[in-house]
Structures are given as structure tokens and as C-alpha cells.
Amino acid sequence: MAKKITFYALFCSxxxxxxxxxxxxxxxFIAPGIKLxxxxxxxxxxxxxxxxxxALLVNVARILISALLFSNLFSLCFSLPAGIISLVFSxxxxxxDKVSLxxxxxxxxxxxxxCQSVTAYLLLGAGVLYYLPFLILAGLISGAFIGTISxxxxxxxxxxxxx
Amino acid sequence: MxxxxxxxxxxxxxxVILSGILAFSLFGSAATSVTxxxxxxxxxxxxxxxxxxxxxGTNTIVIxxxxxxxxxxxxxxQICVNHKKIxxxxxxxxxxxxxxxxxxx
Numbered sequence: 001m002a003k004k005i006t007f008y009a010l011f012c013s014x015x016x017x018x019x020x021x022x023x024x025x026x027x028x029f030i031a032p033g034i035k036l037x038x039x040x041x042x043x044x045x046x047x048x049x050x051x052x053x054x055a056l057l058v059n060v061a062r063i064l065i066s067a068l069l070f071s072n073l074f075s076l077c078f079s080l081p082a083g084i085i086s087l088v089f090s091x092x093x094x095x096x097d098k099v100s101l102x103x104x105x106x107x108x109x110x111x112x113x114x115c116q117s118v119t120a121y122l123l124l125g126a127g128v129l130y131y132l133p134f135l136i137l138a139g140l141i142s143g144a145f146i147g148t149i150s151x152x153x154x155x156x157x158x159x160x161x162x163x
Numbered sequence: 164m165x166x167x168x169x170x171x172x173x174x175x176x177x178x179v180i181l182s183g184i185l186a187f188s189l190f191g192s193a194a195t196s197v198t199x200x201x202x203x204x205x206x207x208x209x210x211x212x213x214x215x216x217x218x219x220g221t222n223t224i225v226i227x228x229x230x231x232x233x234x235x236x237x238x239x240x241q242i243c244v245n246h247k248k249i250x251x252x253x254x255x256x257x258x259x260x261x262x263x264x265x266x267x268x
Binding site: 093096098099100102103104106107110114129130131132133136137139140143144 | 164165166167168171172175176178179180182183185186
């Protein structure tokens with residue numbers, strides 16, 4: 001148990017460092033709020049290990065802490081529901097065994113961005129739907145990127161992830 | 164990469180296209196002004212909500228309840244006459260043979 005908690009804490013801080021690195025450069029010129037989502041590469045490692053509870057725990061903790069550290073609580077409305085829903089979808093897809101980490105990462109990225117668009121639609125009105133195609137495309141590209149990183153990392157550290 | 168990955172990518176690309184069509188059809192916002200030019204010279208400019216009929220000799224342009232269309236043209240191909248009504252920002256009708264350009268902004 002103690003080892004598990006330590007691992008989760010390690011993952012969580014790795015997520016936060018990724019989030020910090022991302023906050024240093026902005027991709028918002030493509031569409032407002034676009035990010036690479038590097039920290040999802042870390043969360044995906046837990047999905048790859050089929051530890052759904054752990055992935056959810058780390059993801060929620062990461063979202064809460066990074067909202068406090070790098071942005072504001074208003075951003076939680078965007079990140080928390082999208083984060084949870086996309087993680088659930090990713091995990092369900094991975095359980096089918098018909099997709100690789102890259103596939104679930106793309107699905108997760110796209111679903112995450114769709115969820116955020118829905119939140120933005122509810123909060124800000126229909127005008128934001130204009131960005132939807134760009135956001136889905138961004139989710140696709142960044143998802144493929146993140147999934148590849150995650151897959152390569154998982155291959156190398158799989159044997160050390162014993163908890 | 165497994166088989167499912169390609170399905171996911173295909174679905175994602177399809178949703179990009181679908182949402183693109185949706186966004187494009189929703190947000191081509193209504194135009195406010197009409198500009199007609201012939202031989203690169205502006206021959207008419209006015210509000211799109213003022214109904215009007217512009218006769219240029221070669222072409223007849225009609226502005227009717229916020230939409231503009233080419234009613235008549237002496238050109239052979241009649242592409243401009245068959246063009247659908249324009250009403251959204253950035254749309255245009257061109258009559259290439261008569262060098263007439265109708266733009267809404």
C-alpha cells in the first residue's frame with residue numbers, strides 16, 4: 001500500500017512537472033486554450049498498467065493541484081469533467097484490447113477537447129463551437145504524439161512499475 | 164499500432180470534417196454590404212438590406228431581403244445566373260465573361 005501511494009505521488013508530481021513545462025510556452029495561437037497535454041502521457045502509463053483507479057486518482061489530483069498552481073479555479077470547470085470523461089473512455093477502449101496506447105491517446109485527446117467545447121458552449125454560448133473542428137484536430141494530433149511518447153516510455157519502464 | 168487504432172483515427176478525422184461543416188454552416192455570419200464592380204471599377208455599393216435592382220447593361224443584379232443574386236446576364240455560360248443567392252460575409256458571384264464581380268461583406 002505504501003509503495004502504491006509513493007508511486008501515485010511520483011506519477012502525480014511527474015504530471016505536474018509536465019504541466020509546468022507546458023505552461024511556459026503557449027499554443028493558443030492555434031485556438032484558445034490549446035495544449036499539448038504532456039501530463040496525459042504520464043497518466044496513460046497507469047492506464048497501460050490497467051490500473052484504472054490509480055489513473056483516475058492521479059489525474060484528478062493532478063487537475064486540482066495544477067489548477068491551484070498554474071491557473072484559477074474557473075479553469076476547473078473545463079479541465080475536471082473533460083479529464084475524467086476522457087480517461088474513462090480511454091480505459092474502456094484499452095480494456096477491449098483492440099487498440100494500442102496510441103489509439104486510446106488519440107481517442108482521449110479528441111474526447112477531452114469535445115468535452116471542453118461542450119463546457120465552453122454551456123458557459124460562454126454557441127460562438128465557441130466555431131473552434132470545435134480545430135480542437136478535434138488538435139486532439140487528434142497531440143493525442144498521437146502523447147500516445148507515442150507514452151508507448152515508448154512504457155516499453156522501457158514496464159518492468160520497474162511493480163506496485 | 165493495432166487495427167482499432169486506425170478505426171479511431173478514421174472516426175476522429177470524420178468528426179473533424181463533420182464539425183467543420185457544422186461550424187462553417189453555423190457561423191458564416193450575415194453580410195451587411197454589397198459591392199458590385201465591373202472591369203475592376205466599383206459601380207455600386209450599398210446596404211444588403213436595401214432592396215434594389217442594379218442594371219449594368221450586361222448584367223442585372225438583384226438585392227432582395229438580405230440576399231443577392233444575378234438575375235440576368237448576357238454571357239454564354241450563365242454560371243453567375245445559376246449561382247445560388249449570396250448573403251454571408253465573404254461570398255461572391257463572378258461573371259467572368261462580362262468581368263462583373265458581386266461581393267458581400
